[in-house]
Amino acid sequence: MNDMAIPHSLDVAALKDEERTRCEVWTRVMGYHRPVTSFNKGKQSEHRERQFFVEGRCALG
Template identity: 80%
Template structure:
């Protein structure tokens, strides 16, 4: 829970934050494989390539 006022929260959200590449950290991506979750970074080269080729879809709402 944050203790910022609505005005402070709006100011923080509107702030133009710029990070240098040296300040960034990689995002760890996990996926479900064979009934359990594993980080994609632990996949072999072929499986990582297969993961990158996946196409996502969204089902049309009725």
């Protein structure tokens, strides 16, 4: 099991809508960090379309 897996025995309670809080997303832009909510509509759209690179492990031998 990797450290990202959640065991099935763990009971996760669901929150009601009124119990939720908005998560503020920040990203690095031109060497500094900014909240995505401060972007203009075009930049927010570009941010939603980003594809993230996932590096796999290299096999030796």
